[in-house]
Amino acid sequence: MHPAIQGLLTIAFGVGGCVGYFYFSNLVLDRVIFPARGAHIARNIRRANMIRPWLFLFPALLALGLYLAYPVVETLRLSVTERVPGGGSEFVGLANYQQMLAEAKFWEALQNNFLWLLVVPAASTAFGLLAAQLTDRLAWGNIAKSLIFMPMAISFVGAAVIWKLVYDARPEGTDQIGVLNALYIYFGGDGPMQWLTIPFWNSFFLMMVLIWIQTGFAMVILSAALRGIPEETVEAAIVDGAGPFQIFFKIKVPQIMDTIVVVWTTITIVVLKVFDIVFAMTNGQWETQVLANYMYDKLFRANDWGVGSASAMVIMLLVLPILVWNVYNARREMR
Template identity: 80%
Template sequence: MNPALLGLITIVLGVGGCIGYFWLSNLLLDTVIFPPRGPNAGRNINRANAIRPWLFLAPALLALGLYLAYPVVATFWLSLNDRVAGGGSEFVGLDNYVQMFGESKFREAILNNMMWLVVVPAASTAFGLIAAQLTDRISWGNIAKSLIFMPMAISFVGASVIWKLIYDARPPGTDQIGVLNALWVAFGGEPQQWLTIPGWNNLLLMIVLIWIQTGFAMVILGAALRGIPEETVEAAIVDGASPWTIFFRIKVPQIMPTIVVVWTTITLVVLKVFDIVLAMTNGQWETQVLANYMYDKLFRSFDWGVGSAAAMIIMLLVSPILIWNVYSANKEMR
């Protein structure tokens, strides 16, 4: 079937199904289950009104239970089991976790993830804040913002391909198509396989995600900067404060909650980073991260027990930040 026609049919059926569900469920509630007539009419109306919000929430709760809660429970159960001959499984308790923590690749992935967590959120937030401040002060600021934000429209795999070309290396004596090696050779160096150099290769992979996330940080922090009352800035100028003092002592403290939200949001992205490492190094040369480790175990080694255990570790790392973000958002709305 033509994809456009299939999409149109999906939209029609989806919207029609939602309208039909809400119409039919309210009809049944008001006319069959709790009819507003007879001696209990008032009580039936109150009961129907108490249940009605759950009718609207039911599809979302069902979807969350089916696509979120059930996979978590199933993954946890798989992490406590191991495959046996014949296609069955055997309960092994925490053996998969013990095996996982004993593997050097897992320890490498944990260490690399910690490095990513330190560098990427800090750099992306800092560059985004600087870009937000500077682009508000130039006449062509909107064009600059569009250029900085543009990488957000590129998939992680697409960005990885672009940067892999930038890091590309050709044999000595030939033209270098990689920008980094072209500059390196122009200054008298020899072409380097940058993505194979331990330590440096992790930093070069991080640059790709920083390049993508800086635009996101700039947009959010730019909106926060524009929300700062002009009176506080004008008062600081009257008192003789320098631009640096105004920025770091007046503006940054007032948008600190937004900075923290941006920081934690990027942290969630970092904890789940997968595409960039897979497309550029495939976890080789000491660049393994948790998501790639999980992928290797699940879909290459078919070790469902250890792979599921790795998935649970990622979920445990992500959950506190998610909970804190939700708590902060609710606190801001009060």
């Protein structure tokens, strides 16, 4: 079957199935379980209305349970078990976690993840805020925003391939197709550099890819927040003699601080799960390993589901406090 036809059929059956579910479930509820007739009509209508919201929530709850809750529970189970010869598994307690903590690659991955956490959210948010402020003052600001946001439409692997070409190094004496090496040699460099093999600094070269992608996201959200600032506060600051930098840092930034924090934490979650960029550009070599790549190596290369699942639980534990904090802030703002 042609993929386009298959996609259309999937959409048709998916939408039709949802409509059919909601229609027939309400029909059964109103006519079979709690019929709106007889002596108890008022009580039946009240009970039906209490159950009806759960009918609409059931598909979402089922999907969350099947694709979110179950994998978490199963990963936790796998992290405390070990395969035995002949098939099956046995409970080993925290042995997988002890093995993971004893490996130098795990600590390298954890250290690099924290380095990414320090640099990427801060740089992406700062560049996004700067772009949002500057493009709002330009006649061709919308075009600039479109260009800055464009990397968001590229997959992480696609972006990694683009930047791998930027860092590409050809033998000395040949034309360099890598932009960075071409500039390096043009400005007097001794010869082409293998940028992605330089320990410590190569992590920053990888970070540039994610910063390039996430700056557009930060810019769009922060631009909307800047437009929501009351003009009266800015006009009052101008009347009081405030300069452009004072208006920006003392008037605008404090008023959008909640949005800045949301953008920062959202990018932080992305950073904790970063995998594609490292996998496509260095595959964790030259001291660029991160937790998600370490987990992949253990699960699918070493075929060690115990240690791989343990590293997955570490990633989840790092992400969980940020998610809880975001939900708490969202609920506080809705009050």
